[in-house]
Amino acid sequence: MNGPINRALRWLFFNVLVRGFVLLALGLSVRHRERLPGQGPAILVANHNSHLDTLILMSLLPPAQLARVRPVAAGDYFLRNRWLAWFAREIIGIIPIQRGGAGHGNPLAPVDQALERGEIVIFFPEGTRGEPEQLAPLKKGIRHLALHHPEVPVIPLWIQGAGRALPRGEALFVPFFCDVAVGHALYGQQAGADWMERLKRDLLALRDSLPPLQWYQGRVDEDADR
Amino acid sequence: MIHAMPHPAVTVILAGLFLLLALASLAVAALRHARPQRDWSELSARTRSWWVMLAVFSAAMLLSPSLSLAFFALISFLALKEYLSLIPTRRADRRVLFWAYLTVPLQYLWIAQDWYGMFIVFIPVYGFLMLPLRMVLIGDTRDFLRAAGTLHWGLMLFVFALSHIAALLMLPxxxxxxxxxxxxxxxxxxxxxxxxxxxxxxxxxxxxxxxxxxxxxxxxxxxxxxxxxxxxxxxxxxxxxxxxxxxxxxxxxxxxxxxxxxxxxxxxxxxxxxxxxxxxxxxxxxxxxxxxxxxxxxxxxxxxxxxxxxxxx
Incomplete structure (x- = not known):
């Protein structure tokens, strides 16, 4: 990220547009905000159902931290054309990584560097956006990060409602209240064989701590469950 | 049209409410002092929230008539959003809900235009008849009646009924x-x-x-x-x-x-x-x-x- 104009646009985008949107259109309510890190390095780990997830998580942190917040995102998706690439890199500030082991070496090396610079990294361990309020199998990358940086807190979060307001494959946003529950930090030092299981358990416990979303069944639902 | 300047009676009532709230806050503080062993946190939070609500309401009422209309439209929108987030909805109906939200600015637009006839029939007639049509176009019939019924009920209470506050505001x-x-x-x-x-x-x-x-x-x-x-x-x-x-x-x-x-x-x-x-x-x-x-x-x-x-x- 560089350039004073892009930096100013990023500041305006998050502190005016995103914060106003999160407040009015989503009415985001946050449980245990006090568990969020005051400063980096830290890794925020959340379920992923919607493009809104990144904006929601970035709006949770104080404006002063904005310059140090970097979401990890799929390079093959977000850098596919020039304008999207500019928006993703300069405004959102993503760390692009290659999915599916297409590249050479360690695909998470840019994330390692960001953590060494003391940045707050947003990481979606499911690897892609899944069905609302369901947790897809977690990818192992997050465990590697935690092991490499045993002193960095890994903070699990559950986002509820974003997959209803703007689900995958839909361009039309519909306002719904969204909730976020913040969990206790996990550390790589505790990374035994069951570390991934613990992370998954913590995420599901956060999900269960929120009031359940209610759906009528409907036929489209069954199609989605195939 | 509505007067740009608030009538003195309005200002006096709002000032009186601030005074009443100040007395209530003092009473809560006295209760806390007299019986510190009891938990007063909910009552205190409630009183603090009254301060915020009264301040926002007063600003909306005193600053300008169009701001008052926008404020009541926002209340309708937030109430409808809270309702639609609470009730069970069908995934298929996201696009229907989008149209349901659109009724909020339209309903308040009729009020701003002093168009009484449209204000009074827009949700009960047009909304009631047309939103189920949008649902039929999606083609999902399971839970159709429940979804159409709950949606209309919410529109009637939180858009139609609440918008009567704004309609009162427009009376000369x-x-x-x-x-x-x-x-x-x-x-x-x-x-x-x-x-x-x-x-x-x-x-x-x-x-x-x-x-x-x-x-x-x-x-x-x-x-x-x-x-x-x-x-x-x-x-x-x-x-x-x-x-x-x-x-x-x-x-x-x-x-x-x-x-x-x-x-x-x-x-x-x-x-x-x-x-x-x-x-x-x-x-x-x-x-x-x-x-x-x-x-x-x-x-x-x-x-x-x-x-x-x-x-x-």
Whole structure:
């Protein structure tokens, strides 16, 4: 990220547009905000159902931290054309990584560097956006990060409602209240064989701590469950 | 058109409410001091939230008429959003809900244009007939009736019924009612909210017999009768000042507002009980969600509007 104009646009985008949107259109309510890190390095780990997830998580942190917040995102998706690439890199500030082991070496090396610079990294361990309020199998990358940086807190979060307001494959946003529950930090030092299981358990416990979303069944639902 | 400058009666009432709230805050502080071992956090949070709500409401009422309309439209939008987030919806209906949200700016646009005919039929006729058409186009018939019914019910309460507050605001000032629409809004909103508080206080003082034990166990006959009686008395006093009504008809309006407020409250209680939740949200600390605060207005605002509209406009 560089350039004073892009930096100013990023500041305006998050502190005016995103914060106003999160407040009015989503009415985001946050449980245990006090568990969020005051400063980096830290890794925020959340379920992923919607493009809104990144904006929601970035709006949770104080404006002063904005310059140090970097979401990890799929390079093959977000850098596919020039304008999207500019928006993703300069405004959102993503760390692009290659999915599916297409590249050479360690695909998470840019994330390692960001953590060494003391940045707050947003990481979606499911690897892609899944069905609302369901947790897809977690990818192992997050465990590697935690092991490499045993002193960095890994903070699990559950986002509820974003997959209803703007689900995958839909361009039309519909306002719904969204909730976020913040969990206790996990550390790589505790990374035994069951570390991934613990992370998954913590995420599901956060999900269960929120009031359940209610759906009528409907036929489209069954199609989605195939 | 509405007057750009607020009538002195409006300013005086708002100032009086700030004074009343200051007294209430002092009373809460005294209670905390007298019995520090008890937990006063909910009452304190509730009082703090009243400060915020009164400040926002006063700003909306005093700064400009278009701001007041925008404020009431925002309340409708937030209430509808809270409702649609609480009830079960069908995934298939996302696009229908988008159109349902669009009724909010349109409904308030008709009000801003003083188009009474459209204001009064837009949701009950056009919304009622057309939204199910949009649902049919999606083609999913499972739970169709439940989804169409719950959606329309929400639009009627939180868009149509609540928008009557804004419609009151647009009623012109007359020689009998120099405070104009703002005076009428203040009359119904303040009396409805006071009625809630009074029913709570009377209920604490002499509540024993429950009115509707299966719906809202906290509501007692003592609270209901005490609250409605006090609201009726206050309305009789304030009516000639804020509305075209005299003392007598003012008392009738107060009785109507007190009873309607109670019904709105218990209807939303029944919804929450059906959904298995205690509060409709946590937007307003100490109160719960927005629906917990405006539930009584969804009944008192339209009933008072049509009462006054029939008699004087």
């Amino acid at each position: 000032a007359t020689p009998l009612a120099p405070a104009g629409g703002a005076g009428l809004v203040l009359f119904v909103v303040v009396l409805t909210q006071l009625n809630d508080v009074l029913q709570y206080l009377w209920g604490h003082a002499l509540g024993r017999q429950r009115v509707l034990p299966t719906v809202s166990p906290g509501k007692t006959w003592g609270g209901l009768l005490g609250g409605v009686a006090t609201t009726t008395a206050l309305a009789a006093l304030a009516a000639p000042w804020l509305t075209p009504l005299g003392h007598g008809m003012g008392a009738v309006a107060g009785l109507l507002i007190g009873l309607a407020g109670f019904i709105g409250d218990v209807v939303i209680s029944a919804v929450k009980r059906d959904l298995g939740i205690k509060d409709s949200g946590n937007l307003i600390p100490g109160h719960g969600g927005l629906l917990d605060r405006i539930d009584s207005l969804t009944y008192s605002a339209p009933l008072f509007f049509h009462f006054i509209h029939y008699l004087h406009y």
